[in-house]
Amino acid sequence: MALLEIDGVSRRFGDFTAVDNVSLAIEAGEFFTLLGPSGCGKTTLLRMIAGFDAPDGGRIRLDGLDLVDKPPETRPVRTVFQSYALFPHMTVEGNIAFPLKMTKTPARDIAPKVAAALEDVRLQGFGARYPQELSGGQKQRVAIARALVTHPTVLLLDEPLAALDAKLREEMQLELINLQKEVGITFVYVTHDQTEALALSHRIAVMNKGRVEQVDEPSKIYGFPTTRFVADFIGHCNLLSGPVRDSGNGIVTVDVAGLGPVRVAASSSVATGRPGTVALRPEKIRIAREAPAEASANGCAGTVSDLLYMGDVTMYKVDTPGGQKVEALLANSASGRTKFFEVGDAVEMSWPVAAGHFIAE
């Protein structure tokens, strides 16, 4: 039995359905992420787990016990808020000791527990400071220490790194992974940042319009998206759609307007004529001045219409003669030159059948 079971949970605000019949099973010790664009219902779902909002339908069970009628202060669940929500009139120690005092911890046990929590988040020596005297990253750590000090069964994190700059965010991501491993507490993490979700999570639930689109490990979510939305939302992806021309021997051929037939590996066969989509990651496309010597399964010529130089890589936007737009990513490391192609260059793209992923519609 899963530790946290979300069973057919819905939440409506007037005509708007924020969470639509969501069911998830989150295992003990898991780093589980709810990922989706703003307004997809991920924060509403988190607030229902914490108890700040009540579902209109469905059950939330923790360790087999129904949570729905328990007020937030009685749930063995703690939240790290996006705004940190540190108490400004208490020191760092006062903040971390707060949940211990609320749970009637004997006074002599409080100081060692606070010290241990400060050590967990590497903030020894900061106990006497006030929140206003801390940097964003330090505040974040205090919020985490405060939520972890009572050893909750589940820790809920609501976009905890959103307010930090990119460099610090990356640092905190590594720390979160290590911290979660160390304390072994189940983390339920909400974010709209797909790189963050991929980097941190054991499993990700991708949400869209109140529904769960796909639940899987990061590599599966990235490599084998089951819906167009997931393919498009996670990273960059060319979505090449058209009717299925034929299917067999583990290969599906899709007629893509402006590109021609595209062959792609597929685990099951698909009826001819059905609409389908080939999800093709830009980095899986070989882009060169000439077509490869050995003919590839898929290939087409095109003209670079735009490029985004990003330092380590360059994203080329290529227009095919038929009018299809394809994005191809190329690492800049291969030569001393900063860019391989310029806007207006004629290029040849090619990719094997295994590069793409077939999504039936």
Added chain:
Amino acid sequence: MKRAPERLGKWLVSGPPLAYLVVFFALPTLIMVLASFRTPGDFGGLAPLVGEDGGLDLNLDSYARFFTDSIYAEIFLKSFWYALLTTLLCLTLAYPLALLIARSGKQYRDLLLLLVILPFWSNFLIRVYAWMIILGPQAALARGVNGVLAAFGHEPVPLLFSSFAVLVCLVYVHLPFMVLPLYANLEKHDQALLDAAQDLGANAWQRFWRITFPLSLPGVYAGAALVFIPALGIFAIPDILGGPDDSLIGNVIKQQFLETRDWPFGSVLSIVLTVAAVSLAALAAWVGRRSGGRAFGA
């Protein structure tokens, strides 16, 4: 070096209020300080500054009178006690009200605030006189109270012309001055802090005492100062609603100037009151900075 137009602009903005304060506050205060050292005139007011012997007629007689006759210290203490009681009662009544307004829907807040300041639209004295009617012996309140007392075999008590009437009216008049700063503070509180406290295991009572109340202390101090200081010097309310024993320091000062016409002694009492009020305000500010300054400043 700042540019000339910028400096000129600053003077244009701050000049008029500065001049006003110098003419109508600083100078009168100096005149009062000077008057406290002079001799009262034979028919009231002040005796000539230059005496018949040609010397300056300045002395400490009025101060000596204040410090030798304990009746004035007693009236001061009583005034402090009334002002303190008024402040505490205002705080007790205003806090729930301010919290209610701050937590009600945005569309109702302005209306509720308007109701709080509505009494200011009528004259202060009229509002005080209104209490004479409310507390008068023929009014329902007095009849009801005395009816209950009679049922228990007690003698009837007058509500009007008593310390009770003075205190009720002091609280009534000053209540908005406590509600407004409290509301201004409470309205800014971050709901996320209360959510966090609840998430960390605090029940409603603990959330109030450990989060809302400590964070509202700047509003409490501001409201307390706005109530305590005017309540300390007030004379109209004891004059109209109080009994013979309810004279406060404001009444004594008024008496010295208008009835006894002993201006030097009236000045001494005024100076003592001003010094006491300013010292208390400074003390409150110091305590406020020590207990909450770090947490709320920054």
